[in-house]
Amino acid sequence: MLLPWEYGARNLARRPLRTALTLGALSIVILLVFVVVGFIRGLERSLAVSGDDDVVLVFSVNSEENLENSAIAARTPDLISASVAGTWTRFGVNHVSPEIYLGTRVKTGNGEGSLGLVRGVTTSAPLVRRNVKLVAGKWPSNGEVIVGRLVAAKLGYAPESLAIGNRIEFEGKSWEIAGHFAAGGAAYESEIWCNLPDFQTATKRQDLSLVALLLEPGAPQAEIDLFCKERTDLELRSLGETEYYQTLQKHYKPVRMLAWLVVLLVSGAGVFAGLNMMYGAVAGRVREIATLQAIGYRRRAILLSIMQEGVLLAAAAALVAGAIALLFLNGIAVRFTMGAFSLRIDSVAILVGCGVGFLLGVLGALPPAVKALKAEVASSLKAV
16 A cells, blocks of 8 residues: 555645755756756757858868868868859849958957957858858948847957947957847857958958858759869869868767766765665655554555655755746856857756656665655654
8 A cells, every 4th residue: 555645745745945955956956957068959959040051151171170270271162163053043143252360369448358259251151151140230341240149249348348339349440330140159259350451451351261162952062072073273172061060069979078087076976965864864764664654554555655755855946946946047148169059948958857867766765765665663653
């Protein structure tokens, strides 16, 4: 015969202080799990939505996958447009975007400085980067920039410091912020965009970092690959944008593995914390457990009742931590080497967090309950 379900629930209310402390400790552990899993999911989503299947990147063969180190001839976009078929063209405009991509120190008006990502672009950039949308202000002209939604987080500045009309400094020049843009969570959101000729003048560069091309639907990338191989004098290589960000996913795989290891360590610490608290809770109920055995309840029924208490407490902690994560952590911008991205508390994060909560409830209650039930009933009834 099993103990009534209400018995375990009422036991939690009989010791309100201990229950509240245990609930708080478990909530903190599960909240840490939500933060780490949200970090992993946010990083994966940022890289996943950044690539476009129809966009091909052409850059220096010597730069490997580091576009900041790439340097190609300024005439490359014209050569590609003239030599390669399949580039999307509308109203006589080739969807080809010549760009300079650079990491440099960016300062606000109050003299602060931090490493930022700047991309020099032309008016062709929005034609190729189709997920980029101007959400406020206007397209930059000479001496102006537009900033992504996550630039403030990347630089470590307050969002107000990057308001439209404010000025920032990089590469020895002062630039006025003309607008803000978003890119659906893509990596571009942590970048500053400015006029390409202006940026070339500021950096004293006449070359480019890369050329991005938007292909017609179904057009093969093979022609661009062949062009890059034949023009050995230009030292070019081509890579699909989706493939490029998949390469970055592999590059950051050790970081993701380390984050999952942190989840395991935090969960393990939570289990030991739960064990400690449950041992204390069960130790004070030795006579109660012995009395239940004396009046006819089997050890299995008592074990299930104690585990029920632990699972109820852990489930409540998971709900509290989940509510805090969804209300206050979801969408928070996080600085990273590649720029910045938003924490993502999605269905996977919720599943992992609640799963950890369930395990904490079961594993935290099981060992102390088993130890208490192994004690002799007669000696336990005499315990103080």
